[in-house]
Amino acid sequence: MRITEWLVPSNPCRQFDSNERLFQALKNLNNAAILCVQTKAMPSARKFALQYGLPPDSADEVLNQSTLIFLRKIEDGTYQFQGHAPSTYLVEIMRR
Numbered sequence: 001m002r003i004t005e006w007l008v009p010s011n012p013c014r015q016f017d018s019n020e021r022l023f024q025a026l027k028n029l030n031n032a033a034i035l036c037v038q039t040k041a042m043p044s045a046r047k048f049a050l051q052y053g054l055p056p057d058s059a060d061e062v063l064n065q066s067t068l069i070f071l072r073k074i075e076d077g078t079y080q081f082q083g084h085a086p087s088t089y090l091v092e093i094m095r096r
Contacts, residue, residue, distance in 0.1 A: 012035040012036040013036040013040065016032075016033065016036060019081075019084065020081065020083070022036060023074075023081040026070075027075075037070075037086050037087045037090050038067055040085070040090075041087045041090045044091045044094060045059040045063040045066075048094055048095065062094055066094040069093050070086075070093055
């Protein structure tokens with residue numbers, strides 16, 4: 001382990017070098033892939049919580065519920081990978 005890895009929080013997206021690999025990992029319910037899309041979508045979740053006057057801790061709840069919906073859509077084939085970042089679709093789910 002490098003010294004910089006001790007000082008800087010690890011990047012859960014590091015192992016996914018493309019959106020397609022991230023999608024495939026999400027399809028397999030890979031924990032690192034789920035953490036990756038949630039990490040990318042968290043700023044939007046916080047923004048939505050503030051925008052709607054929700055308590056700060058509700059951003060986590062909105063993100064988790066939206067992630068479950070997203071994973072179900074992947075599983076049942078409703079979400080089809082088209083080359084875009086999966087986190088973009090997750091943000092759209094949160095928005096609705």
